[in-house]
Amino acid sequence: MPEISINPALKALVPNLALGCVSAHVSVEKHNEALWLEIDQHLGHLSAAIKPEQINTVPQIAAMRSAYKALGKDPSRYRGSAEALLRRVLQGKGLYQINSVVDINNLVSLESLNPAGTYDVEKVTGPIELRIGAATENYKGIGKDLINIESLPVFADAAGSFGSPTSDSERAMVRLETRKILMVIFSFTGPEGLERWIERASELLGRYSAGEEIETSLVG
Helix, strand or coil, X not given: CCCEEECHHHHHHCCCCEEEEEEEECCCCCCCHHHHHHHHHHHHHHHHHCCHHHHHHCHHXXXXXXXXXXXXXXXXXXXXXXXXXXHHHHCCCCCCCCCHHHHHHHHHHHHHCCCEEEEEHHHCCCCEEEEECCCCCEEEECXXXXXXCCCCEEEEECCEEEECCCCCECCCCCCCXXXXXXXXXXXXXXXXXXXXXXXXXXXXXXXXXXXXXXXXXXXX
């Protein structure tokens, strides 16, 4: 498990921010049919349980939007990944199928309604800090152009920034050849309940991506 910390300046502005972390050795598949049966079942549950106009009142999403406002970022323009995924599902668009590990990441995000990000540990150098994105800071997003990460909560290592609760960079993205991953669940409502989602992520990685040597930690 890489060393992970939250920068004090970020923690001062977003005091309830906590991270649930899972590292594992995995085997990444392009598609796992059994996993997608679980995903489809949960998408049906979400569509029945939440109306589009209720999204901003979901406690986890409301807390994340408040945190972004505290950091000076417009949460309607820079949505957290859980909110973006939920909006997509409730619009009837379904989810992109990426690979087994990213699909697990998205299921955990939609079950917990918290942003989640998964990174290739071999593409990360040294300790990881979650800090506030600097002025004019950006990176190449996955399947996107440069993303303005100024004022966002941003993961950074010795080589620079690589991930956020809104969108991750190409540098540390999970590919079919990835063998060791770090999955992080972002909670803006405090650490309560995160253990449940750490356990759920560990279970899914073991079941659908041959996860081994699984380690977990709670940061916050």
